[in-house]
Amino acid sequence: MNALALATRGLDKSFGSLVVAKDIELKLPQGERYALIGPNGAGKTTLINLMTGMLKPDRGHIFLGEKDITALKPEERVKCGLVRTFQINTLFPHLSALEAVTLTVCERRGYARSWWRKLPAYGDAVEEAHAILVSLRLAASCYRPTRELAYGQQRLLEIALALATKPKVLLLDEPAAGVPQGESAELFSVISDLSRDIAVLFIEHDMNVVFRFAHRIIVMVGGRILVEGTPREIAADVRVRDVYLGGTRHG
Amino acid sequence: MTPFTLSEPQRHLEAQIRWQPVELAFWLATLLPFVFAPNYLVLASQIAITALFALSLDLILGYAGIVSLGHAAYFGFGSYTAGLIAKWGWGEPLTGLAAAAVAAGVLGYATSFIIARFRHLALIMITLGLGLLLAEAANSAGWLTGGADGLQGVRMWKLFGAFQFDLYGTTAYTYSLTILFLAFLLARRLINSPFGLALRGIRENAVRMPAIGAPSPAHIRKIYTIAAVMAGVAGGLLAQTTETVSLETLGFARSADVLVILILGGAGRLYGGLVGAIIYMVARDQFSGINPQYWYFWIGTLLIAVVLFLPNGVLGGLTRLMRLVRSAA
Ligand SMILES: Nc1ncnc2c1ncn2[C@@H]1O[C@H](COP(=O)(O)OP(=O)(O)O)[C@@H](O)[C@H]1O
Ligand SMILES: [Mg+2]
Numbered sequence: 043m044n045a046l047a048l049a050t051r052g053l054d055k056s057f058g059s060l061v062v063a064k065d066i067e068l069k070l071p072q073g074e075r076y077a078l079i080g081p082n083g084a085g086k087t088t089l090i091n092l093m094t095g096m097l098k099p100d101r102g103h104i105f106l107g108e109k110d111i112t113a114l115k116p117e118e119r120v121k122c123g124l125v126r127t128f129q130i131n132t133l134f135p136h137l138s139a140l141e142a143v144t145l146t147v148c149e150r151r152g153y154a155r156s157w158w159r160k161l162p163a164y165g166d167a168v169e170e171a172h173a174i175l176v177s178l179r180l181a182a183s184c185y186r187p188t189r190e191l192a193y194g195q196q197r198l199l200e201i202a203l204a205l206a207t208k209p210k211v212l213l214l215d216e217p218a219a220g221v222p223q224g225e226s227a228e229l230f231s232v233i234s235d236l237s238r239d240i241a242v243l244f245i246e247h248d249m250n251v252v253f254r255f256a257h258r259i260i261v262m263v264g265g266r267i268l269v270e271g272t273p274r275e276i277a278a279d280v281r282v283r284d285v286y287l288g289g290t291r292h293g
Numbered sequence: 294m295t296p297f298t299l300s301e302p303q304r305h306l307e308a309q310i311r312w313q314p315v316e317l318a319f320w321l322a323t324l325l326p327f328v329f330a331p332n333y334l335v336l337a338s339q340i341a342i343t344a345l346f347a348l349s350l351d352l353i354l355g356y357a358g359i360v361s362l363g364h365a366a367y368f369g370f371g372s373y374t375a376g377l378i379a380k381w382g383w384g385e386p387l388t389g390l391a392a393a394a395v396a397a398g399v400l401g402y403a404t405s406f407i408i409a410r411f412r413h414l415a416l417i418m419i420t421l422g423l424g425l426l427l428a429e430a431a432n433s434a435g436w437l438t439g440g441a442d443g444l445q446g447v448r449m450w451k452l453f454g455a456f457q458f459d460l461y462g463t464t465a466y467t468y469s470l471t472i473l474f475l476a477f478l479l480a481r482r483l484i485n486s487p488f489g490l491a492l493r494g495i496r497e498n499a500v501r502m503p504a505i506g507a508p509s510p511a512h513i514r515k516i517y518t519i520a521a522v523m524a525g526v527a528g529g530l531l532a533q534t535t536e537t538v539s540l541e542t543l544g545f546a547r548s549a550d551v552l553v554i555l556i557l558g559g560a561g562r563l564y565g566g567l568v569g570a571i572i573y574m575v576a577r578d579q580f581s582g583i584n585p586q587y588w589y590f591w592i593g594t595l596l597i598a599v600v601l602f603l604p605n606g607v608l609g610g611l612t613r614l615m616r617l618v619r620s621a622a
Pocket of ligand 1: 084
């Protein structure tokens with residue numbers, strides 16, 4: 043196994059009496075693609091919130107590579123190379139796609155503090171942002187305000203913003219949520235084409251997609267990791283089948 | 294990088310921030326009062342000062358989405374600073390204005406640490422509280438501020454040692470307009486910079502900002518301080534051109550008025566505060582002659598009408614009209 047890109051140790055989180063994370067030990071090796079699956083309300087999004095610092099864990103630690111990032115703010119974790127996308131579009135409605143991605147690049151390159159030179163003068167940042175949009179096939183509509191983009195394009199822009207931070211670890215929260223099944227394969231082909239320097243953990247409900255694109259699968263139920271294994275192991279696992287066929291609908 | 298080597302995306306961004314003919318026309322029109330309304334230069338000067346104040350609010354509200362109900366705190370602080378320095382015997386306008394800028398900036402920087410932690414309703418309450426606090430402090434410190442009687446004995450020297458602040462307001466309007474224009478150039482630069490883009494990011498989606506690695510609180514502290522400086526300069530101008538300072542410069546009514554002015558003109562479009570100040574101040578001047586007690590009745594009606602029918606203010610409405618005309622042609 044490669045060195046770990048991201049790991050958690052003994053992560054706990056409750057909302058009042060509702061336990062949403064219990065003793066989470068997650069290990070994501072460098073360059074791998076892992077899927078995180080589980081029924082609705084299992085705590086998958088919460089786990090991403092904990093790892094990216096949007097929520098504070100009650101207990102436990104988060105490591106990015108060797109570094110303990112538990113005490114870092116969300117933006118500091120991004121600077122270290124840990125980035126996420128959102129299950130529900132969390133974009134900049136009145137900024138064009140180009141502006142939004144350029145903003146992200148400017149923040150990474152440390153330009154966003156400078157207020158004297160005009161934005162277009164930062165040619166390297168604008169070019170880099172444009173190149174990302176081209177690679178995600180968003181170039182044609184990159185000058186339009188985000189809110190005018192088609193839904194599928196907005197899902198791609200979610201990923202473009204994350205990529206513009208040059209992440210080492212990319213956490214994708216249901217990147218294809220709300221996208222018609224035909225288009226979701228296309229979206230995942232974009233993800234599987236990503237550089238192998240990036241470790242990816244994605245949440246997804248469509249099992250065909252999961253089995254096709256994930257090297258390993260982590261199954262979460264009721265705030266706990268039930269089992270982790272290769273797609274073949276997970277497909278054969280009785281407990282997983284119980285969860286998915288035992289009346290709890292996944293959605 | 295020279296314009297000849299701009300790439301396609303760069304040219305697109307450049308086109309968005311280029312000076313428009315209508316902007317040049319606007320600034321040329323600000324000179325018209327000298328020719329056509331020489332009796333109204335005192336009013337024109339007050340409009341320029343209010344416009345500067347509204348511009349400073351636009352930087353935080355229109356661009357970074359920070360709602361403030363206490364922005365007069367910085368205006369009034371600048372006003373008293375400039376007024377007191379002149380009263381104590383140093384009546385040189387430009388250094389007095391610089392002192393007002395520094396004082397308001399220090400106050401702005403100090404309070405920005407609280408401001409940067411909150412949003413929405415909490416922010417409104419905190420800015421309101423800060424404004425009331427300062428107004429009450431000024432009221433209690435009558436020995437310093439003159440209390441309800443206002444600060445008396447402010448005597449300004451000639452501008453550049455040559456231009457007296459006269460009764461007709463010629464010097465006052467020239468002075469206020471020049472400062473407004475310089476501040477506008479600065480604001481325009483700032484808005485079109487990477488920092489300005491980050492501010493729009495905060496306004497558009499404060500939740501996403503940390504997730505793209507952006508330190509929003511640091512950005513907010515910076516723009517809040519800059520806006521406070523600008524508000525302090527506006528307040529300083531008022532003290533210097535009217536040679537008095539009243540508690541009203543710090544009051545809640547002034548904070549509310551400037552908010553109304555900005556929303557009336559259109560927030561987040563740089564000229565909104567300027568256009569709003571012209572409409573508001575001219576209308577008040579006209580109506581107050583007829584029936585002053587109805588002023589807020591009309592302003593209330595106007596405000597409701599604007600929010601209902603022109604949600605992006607007068608400027609937003611004009612922009613939409615221009616687009617309609619263009620697409621029809
Ligand atoms: N901020 C919150 N406060 C209280 N409960 C929450 C909060 N966020 C999520 N929950 C609850 O935690 C559980 C897990 O939610 P979530 O992590 O979104 O699940 P998943 O992404 O696996 O569908 C759900 O029962 C949800 O209602
Ligand atoms: Mg979820």
